[in-house]
Amino acid sequence: MERKIGKYRWLWAFLLLASGLVAQEVQLTARSSRTSVGLDEPFRVTFSSNARGGDLNPPNFEHFIVVGGPYSSQQTQIINGSMSFSRELTYQLVAQEEGTFSIGPATLEVKGKRYESNTLTIQVKAGVQRERSSSPTKSVGFTVDILSSKKEVYVGEPIVLLFSATLFEQVRDLNMLQTPNFENVLQQQLDFEQQSRRERVGSRIATILDFDKRLIIPNKPGTLGGQELKITGAVQKPTGRRDFFNMPLMRWEQEVATAKIPAVTIKPLPTPKPAAFSGAVGELELVRELSRTAVNGDESITLKLRIEGTGNFNTISVPELIPPQGFDLYDPKFNEKIRYSERGVRGYKEFEYLLVPQFKGQFILPEMQWTYFNTKYGTYETITLEETTLNVTGEALNEASTTDAGSTPKVQREVSSIDNDIRYLQEVDENKTQSKRPLLWLWVVFGAVVLGWLLQLVSFHPKIKSPEAVRAAVKKDINAAWKTNDPEAVDQMLNALEGALVQRGIAKEHISLSTLKEVLGPEVGGRTNELIERLQLALYAPNATGSNEEWLNEFNALWEQL
């Protein structure tokens, strides 16, 4: 039995260890090399786990910058037959601002189960911040500086910022952690080769490395400054120990250096600005170059219009040429050469025109004016390119000659040979004048037509006549009918009388001698009754009628009294 155990003791030991490990619970811890750090002072945060597998995810290092790592390591230990395993993930951080900050827990997922580390609290103090830029202490491996080309500029005037690192030790992996963030400026990273040189800084020899160059063109007045540049690098430092050959042992330590941009005052451009101000700022010139001013008909002129000097070339545009008369102008060719240096932006922008003459004679290349702000004198300057006369000769072209007519030259026309070219005078009608309102009468006629149409819509109704008028009209009608021997005359007269009696309150069926006498009086009533009877008789027996004239007279007499 002992022999059997001895034969398999290693196997037993392995199984025991394995079972012990399996039974061991997964642990994830976080620790920091320091709990109180200064600004820009690197420190380490390490996450340890005893789990062999799984994904270890670091937290979001808010308020800190990762300047090194992650460095991972694993370790297996067997002590007194007990085996342990651990793995670590280490980050090198620097704080970005003062205060007390927490670093959240890292997470580890093993076989679908999620584990979290503890949270770290780090206190960041300004007092621990190291001296920058000047008088470096011995412990500083490198510093960084920002050099500005100007301390005071106008809006639109370019500034060049040079980022330079001073290396006192061997430094590797130099990186920009944070670049200045400008507002209201046009920023452009300039292409240039990194340059290094050896210089004495204080009592030490250092390597100066210019590693970045930027062009800044401010758009608004104010102060440019305060923004930070932060770089990191691994510095070689002695450990204080020596190796077997008595050579000093070195190690690489991560360091951070910070520099602030020196304050640059951005002044507004003076007001009032000239109306023709182009927006160009700097020390500039407007140049117009002509390949020739006298040209044959089959030749052309090359005209270059150029802005050159130092200024905000990124936003400058060359003014358009005012084309001369008598020339064909082709689309210009654009040339540009701009160099960026600590002194600003130098170069030129140019339009190259080709002028092809179309006519023979003298033509004016117009005067041009261009206004910019001169930063040297702090004033607006207007550059004037004077008018230039271009002489065109050539038999193939039409003639035209130029004379000086006052201040502005003018093309003088050839008129001596036009006798047969233009038509002669026409006969003038001196009495023909232009009316001030030639069509007024026509609108009046049109108005009459509109009125005519309106009349068509209006129908005429007879007016309501007064009783007297009605009576008079009836009498008139009866008289007219009677005199023309109208057969209806008797009927009309009888109807008129009956109608009149109705108006007096005597209905037709109540007409009688007594009623008439009672209402109209004895005399008129009797006469009316007699006339009515005669008329009724005449109506039914026309031959028995008496004198027509007599009846009419009687009717007229009674009508007035009824």
Next chain:
Amino acid sequence: MGATVISLSDSASTLYADGQFESARTLFESLAEKGTADPALYYNIGNCYTRLGQFGEARLWYERSLLFDPSNEETLHNLEWLNTRLTDALPPPNDALLHWIGHQLRAILTPEHWGLVAGVLLAGAFALLILRKFKRPSLTWRLPLALSSIGLVLLLAAQISKPQSDKVVVVGNNSYGYSAPDANGKRIVLLSEGSAGRLVRTSEGWFYVALGDGRQAWFSSDHWIRILPINLH
């Protein structure tokens, strides 16, 4: 034996024939100043300016003549000839639609003739309407309606064909165009004598002119004259 009355235009024509173009122009222009509104007079003044070599003014008067008599062949010929000499001048942009229609109508009849025809038709319509209302109610309404409609159209034609123009012409020396109505502003164009454009708006002493190539600029009104109204300077 009666006295021969020599008119101003005859005198001017005689001076012109003698080669005294400046004097002839003065006389012709005095006629225009007195109110004579004959396209032939404008044509003659244009001829005087042509002879004097002042092609900007010549173009102005030829354009004025054509405005009232668009189909006058002699004016068209002389203006065409002038354009061959003004090749460095910028032609005007196209007329506005209403002005173009008016121009076409004027080429057919003068505004007065359009008005006359319209007046006859409208008067006929009016007479028929009165007759229908008061004497012959049975008269059909279709005839006066047709006469009224045609008369109205012709009335509008007469109205539209009245000479109207927003053209302006460079008559002086070369005229600089500015981006703003300010002599210190940015110069953007130079136009030569005889160039024309359409007047968009005016500001004290400045014309904002639309050019034939699509550009617009402010010009000093000293160098430009409007085709209408006809003001002598």
